Amino acid sequence: xxxxxxxxxxxxxxxxxxxxxxxxxxxxxxxxxxxxxxxxxxxxxxxxxxxxxxxxxxxxxxxxxxxxxxxxxxxxxxxxxxxxxxxxxxxxxxxxxxxxxxxxxxxxxxxxxxxxxxxxxxxxxxxxxxxxxxxxxxxxxxxxxxxxxxxxxxxxxxxxxxxxxxxxxxxxxxxxxxxxxxxxxxxxxxxxxxxxxxxxxxxxxxxxxxxxxxxxxxxxxxxxxxxxxxxxxxxxxxxxxxxxxxxxxxxxxxxxxxxxxxxxxxxxxxxxxxxxxxxxxxxxxxxxxxxxxxxxxxxxxxxxxxxxxxxxxxxxxxxxxxxxxxxxxxxxxxxxxxxxxxxxxxxxxxxxxxxxxxxxxxxxxxxxxxxxxxxxxxxxxxxxxxxxxxxxxxxxxxxxxxxxxxxxxxxxxxxxxxxxxxxxxxxxxxxxxxxxxxxxxxxxxxxxxxxxxxxxxxxxxxxxxxxxxxxxxxxxxxxxxxxxxxxxxxxxxxxxxxxxxxxxxxxxxxxxxxxxxxxxxxxxxxxxxxxxxxxxxxxxxxxxxxxxxxxxxxxxxxxxxxxxxxxxxxxxxxxxxxxxxxxxxxxxxxxxxxxxxxxxxxxxxxxxx
Numbered sequence: 001x002x003x004x005x006x007x008x009x010x011x012x013x014x015x016x017x018x019x020x021x022x023x024x025x026x027x028x029x030x031x032x033x034x035x036x037x038x039x040x041x042x043x044x045x046x047x048x049x050x051x052x053x054x055x056x057x058x059x060x061x062x063x064x065x066x067x068x069x070x071x072x073x074x075x076x077x078x079x080x081x082x083x084x085x086x087x088x089x090x091x092x093x094x095x096x097x098x099x100x101x102x103x104x105x106x107x108x109x110x111x112x113x114x115x116x117x118x119x120x121x122x123x124x125x126x127x128x129x130x131x132x133x134x135x136x137x138x139x140x141x142x143x144x145x146x147x148x149x150x151x152x153x154x155x156x157x158x159x160x161x162x163x164x165x166x167x168x169x170x171x172x173x174x175x176x177x178x179x180x181x182x183x184x185x186x187x188x189x190x191x192x193x194x195x196x197x198x199x200x201x202x203x204x205x206x207x208x209x210x211x212x213x214x215x216x217x218x219x220x221x222x223x224x225x226x227x228x229x230x231x232x233x234x235x236x237x238x239x240x241x242x243x244x245x246x247x248x249x250x251x252x253x254x255x256x257x258x259x260x261x262x263x264x265x266x267x268x269x270x271x272x273x274x275x276x277x278x279x280x281x282x283x284x285x286x287x288x289x290x291x292x293x294x295x296x297x298x299x300x301x302x303x304x305x306x307x308x309x310x311x312x313x314x315x316x317x318x319x320x321x322x323x324x325x326x327x328x329x330x331x332x333x334x335x336x337x338x339x340x341x342x343x344x345x346x347x348x349x350x351x352x353x354x355x356x357x358x359x360x361x362x363x364x365x366x367x368x369x370x371x372x373x374x375x376x377x378x379x380x381x382x383x384x385x386x387x388x389x390x391x392x393x394x395x396x397x398x399x400x401x402x403x404x405x406x407x408x409x410x411x412x413x414x415x416x417x418x419x420x421x422x423x424x425x426x427x428x429x430x431x432x433x434x435x436x437x438x439x440x441x442x443x444x445x446x447x448x449x450x451x452x453x454x455x456x457x458x459x460x461x462x463x464x465x466x467x468x469x470x471x472x473x474x475x476x477x478x479x480x481x482x483x484x485x486x487x488x489x490x491x492x493x494x495x496x497x498x499x500x501x502x503x504x505x506x507x508x509x510x511x512x513x514x515x516x517x518x519x520x521x522x523x524x525x526x527x528x529x530x531x532x533x534x535x536x537x538x539x540x541x542x543x544x545x546x547x548x549x550x551x552x553x554x555x556x557x558x559x560x561x562x563x564x565x566x567x568x569x570x571x572x573x574x575x576x577x578x579x580x581x582x583x584x585x586x587x588x589x590x591x592x593x594x595x596x597x598x599x600x601x602x603x604x605x606x607x608x609x
Contacts, residue, residue, distance in 0.1 A: 005494060006477035006529075009507045010143075011218070013470055017139040017463050018151040018215070020131070021057035021074040028056045031094070033104040033121040037247045038266070039200040039273035040109045041188045046266055047249035051103045054121045055128060061093040071116060074150065076123055078116045079173075081158040089158065092116045115157040115198045119176070122201055123155055126208040129243065133372035135513025136461040141214040142172050153211055157198035163278050165197040166601040167210040168594045174207045181277035195277040202270045202285075205240035210597070218507070219381045219530060219542060221593035223582040224572050227384040229307040229600065234314030237270055238371050241288055241319065245364030251357040260334070260348055262326055262360055263289050268319070286312055288319035298385065298419040307600055314385055317418050321410035322367050329405055330359050370396050370407070376512055377435065379559045380528040381542040382568065386422030387559075389415050393433045394557065399516050435557040443485055445553035448475030449509075449525060453553075461513060472525075473506040480504065480529050480545070489545040490560035491531050501563070504531040504544065512548065524556065525549040531563045538576075539587025541569055 011017075023029075030053035042048035060072040064079070069091035071078040080091035092113035094104060104121075105114040130138045140151040152172070159175030167174055176198035183191035197203045213220060213232060223229050245251055250266060258264030265272075269284035276282060286308065290296050296303075296313060303309045337352050338344075348356075370392055377391035393408050403409070412428055425432045448471070455468040464472070480489045481504060494503040507528040514522050530544035543563025548556045561568065576583035581599070585591050 004503055005481040006504045006506060008470060008473040008477070009505050011139070011141070012473045012506060012508055013466060014143050014151075015466050016144065016148065016150040017137075018075055018153075019137060019463065020055070020127075023056065030054060031056045031100075031104075033094075033117055034107050034114075035118045035121050036107060036199055036201055037244065037250050038202070039271065040107075041273040041276065045253070047247060047253050049107050050247045050249065052121055052125060054124050059094050061091060061095065071120065072152070073120070073124075075127055075152055076120055076155050077152050078120050078155045078157070079159075080112070080116065081156055083158075094120075109194075109196070109199060112158065115196060116155075119155045119157045119174075119198050119204055122204040123153070123174070123208045126205050126239065126243065127212065129239070129368060130212050130372055131461070133369045134376070134461075135515070136511045137463055138212050139215045139463065140172070140211060141169055141218045144172070153208075157196070163195075163197075163274075164598065164601050165203050165207055166597045167207050167214065168597070169214060170592055170594050174204075174211065176203070176207070179277070182280045185277050185280050186282040187273070187276050189273065189277050193277070195273060197274060200271050200274055201244070202237075202240040203274065205243055206236040206270075209236040209239045213375065214593070216375050217378065217380065217383075217528075220383065221596065222381060222542060222586055222591060223579075223596070224382045224542065224575070224586055225384055226304045226310060226575060228382065229596075230310035231314065231383055231385065231388060233307050233311030233600070235371065235375075237286055237311060237315050238318055239368065240270060241268070241315065242322075242364040242368045242371075245361045248357055248361060251360050252353050255353050255356050255360070256348060259345065260352070260356055262323060265289075286315070288315050290316060296418060298421070313418055313420070314388075317385075317414045317420060318367070318371060318411070320414035320417070321407070322363065324410040324414070325405055325407055326360055326363055329363065330356055333359070366407075369399075373399075373514070376510075376526045376546075377548070377557065377559065378546060379561045380507065380530050380544045380546050382561050382572075384423065385415070385420045386425075389420065389422060390425075390433050390435055391559075393430060394435045397430070397434055398522075399514050435559055437557055438488075438555050443479075443488065443555060446476060446479045446549055446555065447553070448472070449549055450553035451523065451551040457511075461511060463510075469509065472509045476509060476527055476529065476547075477504070477506045480506075480547075487562075488560075489529060489547070489558060490543045490562045491529070491545075492533065492543075492564050494531075500535075501533040502531065504529050523551060533563055535569065538569070538573060539583065540589075540591075541572065543568075 032051050033054050034049055034051050037047060037050045057073050062070060062072060064070050068088055069080040071091050080089040082088055089112055094117060104117045105111060108114045140153055142151060144151045154173035156173050156175050160177045162177045163179040164177040178194055178196045181189050181191055181193050181195055185191055220232055244267060254264045254266035268288040271285035275285040296316060298313050333355050373395040374391040377395045379387060392411055396408055408430055416428060457464050486493060491504050492501050495501045507530050509525055509527040512524040512526040527547045530542060532540045532542045535541050543561045546559040550556050585596055
């Protein structure tokens with residue numbers, strides 16, 4: 001056995017993780033900025049523009065080491081970039097009095113300053129939404145190259161000249177492309193006009209979500225199963241979809257046009273302008289609503305070969321559950337309206353529209369909480385849709401055990417309707433789907449991780465000091481690598497230096513803060529331990545566990561993937577057969593998602609367009 005039975009990840013020992021600005025008493029609460037709520041092709045009568053309240057922070061207008069101008073905050077750096085001729089572009093200075101008094105630059109498809117302000121605003125709001133759902137400061141999966149500076153994500157609204165947008169871990173950036181629309185494009189698009197991905201609200205949220213997911217689960221980019229990359233894509237679309245419900249005027253307009261339902265295109269279409277300009281068809285890039293004549297099934301082999309298509313199955317499953325709960329929660333409003341003389345099919349009164357919009361927005365916020373919090377309850381590697389359903393069920397049960405409106409029942413029903421299978425459960429009851437705790441007497445508390453033994457952060461949700469993170473990691477590593485615990489947590493005894501089975505890596509230990517609807521606040525720790533072994537002819541094969549640890553240091557849930565599982569290994573081999581580009585990523589000694597993501601997001605014109 002190796003003299004070093006485990007290691008700590010670089011992220012756990014990072015001196016300066018991502019950290020939002022700490023507001024001072026004299027600071028304003030918000031910086032108002034205007035954004036496109038959908039994309040530039042949307043009609044102003046459909047609430048195409050909104051003024052959003054971005055949490056205030058001082059912004060620095062400066063030049064980087066390469067001489068390029070940039071706008072810098074605590075979390076994001078907006079790079080001005082270069083034009084097609086290689087000339088440096090100018091970065092907007094949002095500190096100018098004109099922009100402070102007038103909610104930033106006016107919405108424009110031609111003024112680069114607006115694209116910079118919008119990408120900054122939407123990325124910040126997305127980060128804030130994750131922060132609110134998780135109850136802690138999300139981190140990125142990389143360190144800042146400048147010593148002593150917290151991790152920051154670069155936003156490049158003019159990053160590349162192609163119909164693409166992607167997150168890059170290596171360059172620590174979101175790259176947004178620009179391209180010329182095809183001839184005969186529908187709507188308010190003229191052939192040859194330039195379409196900018198950075199002006200699509202959905203695309204900015206989608207790419208920011210990729211970066212935040214990578215910070216939470218860096219191994220979710222390992223393509224070990226058809227669902228893994230599709231889960232990344234589906235979750236990024238779901239966050240974009242539900243964030244749109246935060247713009248009340250958009251929701252009200254959608255309810256009016258769809259007669260009170262939430263399945264109208266204003267709320268369910270994603271990146272419509274991008275798709276119109278790329279494919280020349282009046283269709284969104286993706287949607288939560290499908291043609292009822294088209295059978296959508298998780299088992300469709302065609303869908304399972306394309307990550308975005310399979311991700312749409314996840315989107316529809318969650319959105320169908322959302323729609324079912326919305327119908328249930330607003331039935332009393334429609335019943336009162338009918339008693340007042342309103343009939344189905346008639347125009348809605350403004351009062352009813354306002355009440356329905358309020359209910360839809362609130363419910364979307366709750367579903368966002370569920371889908372983001374569930375990430376903490378997922379296995380650290382090789383996560384499939386059925387396991388993500390279990391994560392949602394467990395995470396929501398921890399907040400609302402009674403579930404009076406049937407959120408969890410709606411999720412199970414919609415997942416089953418689309419044929420999504422759940423491995424290793426007896427049935428689809430809520431009790432069977434919730435993750436299990438340790439077997440009685442199998443493992444005891446984790447020494448050193450009871451809350452009374454933790455060195456607490458100055459404020460709830462803040463990242464602990466590097467010394468405290470290291471201490472926690474050491475305590476957990478010693479615990480899970482005890483001989484009686486290895487198999488239980490999906491691990492195996494390391495072979496030693498250069499062996500086929502490497503020592504486990506303690507990836508992270510983070511706070512898990514939950515606020516229930518009754519106002520009760522509870523804290524746990526969530527930790528991930530990952531191990532890999534070399535399989536000749538296959539490459540690296542991963543396993544490990546996610547552990548939810550309570551205030552006494554006891555393991556409440558353990559979500560394991562056995563590193564010595566022959567069943568999973570054979571399934572991974574079958575998936576990689578005929579997909580050499582995916583097998584290559586999984587087999588790499590230091591796997592990077594960059595090339596894979598750029599390929600995934602390089603949108604091409606569909607056949608027959």
